Amino acid sequence: xxxxxxxxxxxxxxxxxxxxxxxxxxxxxxxxxxxxxxxxxxxxxxxxxxxxxxxxxxxxxxxxxxxxxxxxxxxxxxxxxxxxxxxxxxxxxxxxxxxxxxxxxxxxxxxxxxxxxxxxxxxxxxxxxxxxxxxxxxxxxxxxxxxxxxxxxxxxxxxxxxxxxxxxxxxxxxxxxxxxxxxxxxxxxxxxxxxxxxxxxxxxxxxxxxxxxxxxxxxxxxxxxxxxxxxxxxxxxxxxxxxxxxxxxxxxxxxxxxxxxxxxxxxxxxxxxxxxxxxxxxxxxxxxxxxxxxxxxxxxxxxxxxxxxxxxxxxxxxxxxxxxx
Amino acid sequence: xxxxxxxxxxxxxxxxxxxxxxxxxxxxxxxxxxxxxxxxxxxxxxxxxxxxxxxxxxxxxxxxxxxxxxxxxxxxxxxxxxxxxxxxxxxxxxxxxxxxxxxxxxxxxxxxxxxxxxxxxxxxxxxxxxxxxxxxxxxxxxxxxxxxxxxxxxxxxxxxxxxxxxxxxxxxxxxxxxxxxxxxxxxxxxxxxxxxxxxxxxxxxxxxxxxxxxxxxxxxxxxxxxxxxxxxxxxxxxxxxxxxxxxxxxxxxxxxxxxxxxxxxxxxxxxxxxxxxxxxxxxxxxxxxxxxxxxxxxxxxxxxxxxxxxxxxxxxxxxxxxxxx
Numbered sequence: 001x002x003x004x005x006x007x008x009x010x011x012x013x014x015x016x017x018x019x020x021x022x023x024x025x026x027x028x029x030x031x032x033x034x035x036x037x038x039x040x041x042x043x044x045x046x047x048x049x050x051x052x053x054x055x056x057x058x059x060x061x062x063x064x065x066x067x068x069x070x071x072x073x074x075x076x077x078x079x080x081x082x083x084x085x086x087x088x089x090x091x092x093x094x095x096x097x098x099x100x101x102x103x104x105x106x107x108x109x110x111x112x113x114x115x116x117x118x119x120x121x122x123x124x125x126x127x128x129x130x131x132x133x134x135x136x137x138x139x140x141x142x143x144x145x146x147x148x149x150x151x152x153x154x155x156x157x158x159x160x161x162x163x164x165x166x167x168x169x170x171x172x173x174x175x176x177x178x179x180x181x182x183x184x185x186x187x188x189x190x191x192x193x194x195x196x197x198x199x200x201x202x203x204x205x206x207x208x209x210x211x212x213x214x215x216x217x218x219x220x221x222x223x224x225x226x227x228x229x230x231x232x233x234x235x236x237x238x239x240x241x242x243x244x245x246x247x248x249x250x251x252x253x254x255x256x257x258x259x260x261x262x263x264x265x266x267x268x269x270x271x272x273x274x275x276x277x278x279x280x281x282x283x284x285x286x287x288x289x290x291x292x293x294x295x296x297x298x299x300x301x302x303x304x305x306x307x308x309x310x311x312x313x314x315x316x317x318x319x320x321x322x323x324x325x
Numbered sequence: 326x327x328x329x330x331x332x333x334x335x336x337x338x339x340x341x342x343x344x345x346x347x348x349x350x351x352x353x354x355x356x357x358x359x360x361x362x363x364x365x366x367x368x369x370x371x372x373x374x375x376x377x378x379x380x381x382x383x384x385x386x387x388x389x390x391x392x393x394x395x396x397x398x399x400x401x402x403x404x405x406x407x408x409x410x411x412x413x414x415x416x417x418x419x420x421x422x423x424x425x426x427x428x429x430x431x432x433x434x435x436x437x438x439x440x441x442x443x444x445x446x447x448x449x450x451x452x453x454x455x456x457x458x459x460x461x462x463x464x465x466x467x468x469x470x471x472x473x474x475x476x477x478x479x480x481x482x483x484x485x486x487x488x489x490x491x492x493x494x495x496x497x498x499x500x501x502x503x504x505x506x507x508x509x510x511x512x513x514x515x516x517x518x519x520x521x522x523x524x525x526x527x528x529x530x531x532x533x534x535x536x537x538x539x540x541x542x543x544x545x546x547x548x549x550x551x552x553x554x555x556x557x558x559x560x561x562x563x564x565x566x567x568x569x570x571x572x573x574x575x576x577x578x579x580x581x582x583x584x585x586x587x588x589x590x591x592x593x594x595x596x597x598x599x600x601x602x603x604x605x606x607x608x609x610x611x612x613x614x615x616x617x618x619x620x621x622x623x624x625x626x627x628x629x630x631x632x633x634x635x636x637x638x639x640x641x642x643x644x645x646x647x648x649x650x
Contacts (some may be wrong), residue, residue: 051340152584153584153630154344154348154622157588158348158606161607164357217362246468273474273477274478278477284475288467292462292466295462295465
């Protein structure tokens with residue numbers, strides 16, 4: 001959901017050259033480094049902090065929670081079928097007597113892992129492809145722009161859904177690569193745009209005239225200078241990857257039996273959502289809370305890494321107040 | 326200006342063709358309808374399978390199959406479904422069902438979204454702004470398949486509270502409904518409310534975020550001050566000069582938003598059992614039906630591209646610089 005975070009998408013530029021080599025040099029410990037500055041700004045943002053703690057808690061819960069629960073996801077309680085939440089089963093049970101807490105934790109685990117992996121892979125690919133296309137231009141660049149245009153017409157959801165018979169009965173790893181294969185393009189296009197401006201900068205030109213090979217320039221001078229954009233995008237991509245995965249799994253096009261994800265749980269519960277709401281509400285609640293937390297953190301990171309956007313907003317606030325007065 | 330719009334239109338037609346070709350090819354490669362037939366118990370005789378293979382043109386190379394299908398499409402014949410029903414017979418009704426949902430959803434979404442965005446920008450950092458921000462953050466983190474089912478549960482609660490079924494959420498009309506013309510209209514309206522809300526809420530959140538930030542950009546601008554200086558009231562200046570400028574970036578978003586809408590529509594049709602195009606897509610993929618999948622893709626591509634073209638027209642209407650060049 002990059003949607004909300006438009007305000008600085010293209011303006012999220014190079015952090016006003018802040019990542020330049022000078023800043024990275026070790027300084028006396030009293031001095032304000034960029035890292036500390038960003039940290040202070042991030043911590044000041046309460047929503048982002050809440051979001052970060054929610055994410056940490058959810059990851060912990062997904063992996064530690066099942067160990068603490070008396071029930072396991074493959075265990076059935078023959079004395080409790082379709083029970084609403086009560087003391088023995090805090091999230092209730094489904095129609096074959098499986099404990100919903102154990103099941104939701106297992107689904108959460110899969111969804112969170114898939115989201116994280118897809119975001120990491122797709123951001124990495126976006127950085128490499130976008131920077132290469134922007135640096136060399138030419139045919140690779142035209143191909144990239146064209147693919148992004150085409151993806152607008154042909155939503156990636158549709159393509160992966162069409163390809164889904166291929167990974168029926170395969171491991172979920174295939175789904176990770178599938179999702180990553182369609183998520184890097186838009187980020188790559190932003191990276192490309194930033195590379196176009198970065199490659200005109202003095203330090204890149206200097207490196208070039210010193211005879212550094214293009215691959216070193218891209219890896220050492222261009223990509224590190226987009227670190228803030230890449231961090232923000234990787235964060236947001238975790239959220240969109242989880243949404244894409246659950247959406248596909250909802251229809252049975254994503255995670256396959258015997259694996260479960262939040263999407264498959266919501267999909268199976270949706271049919272009877274009005275009669276047995278707890279089957280639906282728990283996995284859906286976890287999904288929404290997670291994505292919301294990711295969006296808050298993404299917003300907070302942007303404000304911390306690229307504070308110009310906030311400063312503009314504050315100045316405007318003052319302006320409007322003066323006008324109103 | 327006409328030349329500009331014509332050039333864009335040609336560009337879009339080519340993109341739609343490529344997108345459909347791609348979907349057709351992917352579907353032909355991954356789908357295995359003969360395999361499904363062979364797995365039937367008892368297995369059908371070899372002659373039947375051979376006849377099916379001939380009928381689906383599986384003995385021909387894929388590009389040739391596409392040409393055969395496309396030349397039919399040009400003449401208004403979209404081929405047969407896997408169960409030998411002509412697609413063209415069903416197409417009109419399904420397109421109508423989907424478009425009714427899309428058009429209502431997008432009209433409400435843009436209308437209320439722009440309004441909400443403008444109001445929260447003008448009253449920035451007031452309670453209404455915080456409320457609108459929270460509202461859109463939560464909605465944007467809620468996938469359509471969760472929102473739709475939540476609204477379904479909510480509608481059920483309302484029905485229970487009222488005592489009769491006011492809001493209907495299965496199908497787009499009551500089957501075998503008898504009554505006057507007015508009663509028919511009322512019946513359709515009852516079915517329409519919850520699904521339309523499902524689509525519109527997400528769109529409102531999406532457009533309001535963008536409208537807010539583009540309105541904020543405009544609020545601090547010099548031309549608004551000038552407009553007030555020459556004697557317009559603040560309200561007049563805002564609506565005559567501010568809003569129009571702030572709407573320009575929205576025109577581009579419109580095309581992006583439509584892709585989102587189509588995917589959201591697929592979930593909505595599925596949740597509320599509307600037999601529209603999205604429902605058909607899921608059916609087509611599940612039954613490994615290439616013709617249906619390609620037909621729906623063509624529909625999606627035409628929708629997205631038409632909205633893209635409409636965005637160009639709006640852009641030209643709002644921004645005089647485009648018209649001059």
